[in-house]
Amino acid sequence: MNLPKFRLSPNAYALDLFVAESGICSCCGQARELKYNSSFYSLETPDYLCPWCIADGSAAQRYEGEFNDYLGIEGVSSDLAESDSIAIERELLQEVCSRTPSYHSWQQEQWLVHCNQPCAFVGYTDYAEIQTLQAELQGDIAGMPERYLQAISKTGDPVGGYLFRCMECGRHRLHTDCT
Numbered sequence: 001m002n003l004p005k006f007r008l009s010p011n012a013y014a015l016d017l018f019v020a021e022s023g024i025c026s027c028c029g030q031a032r033e034l035k036y037n038s039s040f041y042s043l044e045t046p047d048y049l050c051p052w053c054i055a056d057g058s059a060a061q062r063y064e065g066e067f068n069d070y071l072g073i074e075g076v077s078s079d080l081a082e083s084d085s086i087a088i089e090r091e092l093l094q095e096v097c098s099r100t101p102s103y104h105s106w107q108q109e110q111w112l113v114h115c116n117q118p119c120a121f122v123g124y125t126d127y128a129e130i131q132t133l134q135a136e137l138q139g140d141i142a143g144m145p146e147r148y149l150q151a152i153s154k155t156g157d158p159v160g161g162y163l164f165r166c167m168e169c170g171r172h173r174l175h176t177d178c179t
């Protein structure tokens with residue numbers, strides 16, 4: 001069976017966002033082999049979520065939950081007046097929150113934007129990869145001490161690096177955090 005694709009997390013299955021585990025999906029009730037293994041913010045915590053129920057929005061709807069925090073999307077503010085003025089279409093913000101797997105991070109995950117739309121999460125990154133993308137990432141790494149940049153690793157220890165790519169122009173962007 002072909003796994004559903006996530007437009008904003010194209011490498012989801014190559015990362016640690018799902019684990020191979022047989023079970024019954026709490027949302028659709030189907031026997032599945034792949035279990036979601038990252039954040040889901042909801043009142044009731046489902047035991048098992050399958051990729052299909054994330055991709056089609058049914059898990060988010062059923063549990064009234066979010067995989068990614070709305071306020072964690074770059075530029076989105078809890079101030080209603082400001083939210084109304086952000087240029088990103090609401091439907092795209094919903095796609096991040098309701099139909100896109102989260103990723104593992106130390107702090108509350110952030111979702112970067114570029115060209116007035118949410119970027120795709122490419123994966124975890126490290127100093128070596130950041131070096132090769134230096135020109136594109138200049139705006140994101142400006143002001144970061146060299147020692148901090150060197151500490152960025154794909155395992156997130158001691159500093160997590162999260163690489164995004166613009167859906168429109170292809171430019172990479174970087175988010176980092178640590179404990």
Ligand SMILES: [Zn+2]
Nearest residue numbers: 025028050053
């Ligand atoms: Zn399911």
Ligand SMILES: [Zn+2]
Nearest residue numbers: 114115166169
């Ligand atoms: Zn762009």
